[in-house]
Amino acid sequence: DAGVTQSPTHLIKTRGQQVTLRCSPISGHKSVSWYQQVLGQGPQFIFQYYEKEERGRGNFPDRFSARQFPNYSSELNVNALLLGDSALYLCASSLATGGYSPLHFGNGTRLTVT
């Protein structure tokens, strides 16, 4: 079975630009979460979606937005990029929301902002 797939794998953008990251969850998983991982740190929660509805939002500015599609895939958008947005962006899927449904991560999109 295919795991969580993310695209693109790498991306280089300049400050002020906008970026869209994409994620396809494991088949049968209805929840998608987005995390930001800065080098040397653990993942930080950005968003969680379940059945196309936002179920949670982390402490990130409004420049970050996301959505989930009817096929449960998801996009993360970041506007007005800053140098500090450079990080590995991880998508995770789970059967449902709630801690009893563990997260399964993709390999991430490495974003570099210059």
Next chain:
Amino acid sequence: QKEVEQDPGPLSVPEGAIVSLNCTYSNSAFQYFMWYRQYSRKGPELLMYTYSSGNKEDGRFTAQVDKSSKYISLFIRDSQPSDSATYLCAMSVNNDMRFGAGTRLTVKP
């Protein structure tokens, strides 16, 4: 004080050693506890998932949770060079999941 504390290491051990990785946390509401392994340039891979205090064993891996002390551990027996990776502890309550910073482990042949 961070909500989840994890010693970043690095930790270097010889092949065959027993490895002990630990995390402490401050939020007593956490109910679910996980360990993830992350290889360089890869996403985290779920290793162990536990609920409440106690031990859980899976092959060479044992996860231990002590909720009274707010302390979780991961033990790796007969460590192999392929175990070289960063190990992240994670814990959650409802939809709120928090990760430690990760411990970088190197197992030398």
